[in-house]
Amino acid sequence: MNYEITFATEEDADDILDLWYEYSDQLSDIDDRYTHKDEAGEQWRNYFLNQMVNSSKAAILVADSEEADGLLGVIEVRIMGSHPIFQLTQHGMVFGHHVRDEYQGNGIEESLLEAAEQWFTDEKDLPFYRVNVLAQNDYLKDIYDEYGLEQIEYTYEASL
Numbered sequence: 001m002n003y004e005i006t007f008a009t010e011e012d013a014d015d016i017l018d019l020w021y022e023y024s025d026q027l028s029d030i031d032d033r034y035t036h037k038d039e040a041g042e043q044w045r046n047y048f049l050n051q052m053v054n055s056s057k058a059a060i061l062v063a064d065s066e067e068a069d070g071l072l073g074v075i076e077v078r079i080m081g082s083h084p085i086f087q088l089t090q091h092g093m094v095f096g097h098h099v100r101d102e103y104q105g106n107g108i109e110e111s112l113l114e115a116a117e118q119w120f121t122d123e124k125d126l127p128f129y130r131v132n133v134l135a136q137n138d139y140l141k142d143i144y145d146e147y148g149l150e151q152i153e154y155t156y157e158a159s160l
Helices: 010-031 041-052 108-123 138-147
Strands: 004-007 058-064 075-080 091-099 129-131
Touching: 004 108, 004 138, 010 041, 010 075, 010 091, 041 058, 058 108, 075 108, 091 108, 108 129, 108 138
Parallel strands: 091 129
Antiparallel strands: 004 058, 058 075, 075 091
């Protein structure tokens, strides 16, 4: 299948929201807290239109094909600040990465990561980026391992 990776525009809002709902459904199978809220659509649309479109600190990249109905995949990237104590400099962060179920495993995930890396380096001149993955999300962990990303931290949580 032929596809291209582009920056999301206002016209992509509904298709991106559909992708985020599908992503939320997958994540909520791992952890119920990732079930999307009833008002999520309107909140996300406002966030996307007011904070993401034409932002210098964030971008949403999408995979699109004339051969498919709707977008194939999405990745949200942002710039994170440096740390006041540690020598962690300003860096990139992936805040969501999803490819529609029927197109997973066809290289789209990697193409989205490559486009994100290009945005981080060529446009923003950042030295590194990070992405968080739920511990039980074997699919994305495998994608990132095969892509060559290195696990550098563990996140621990306690219920209160």
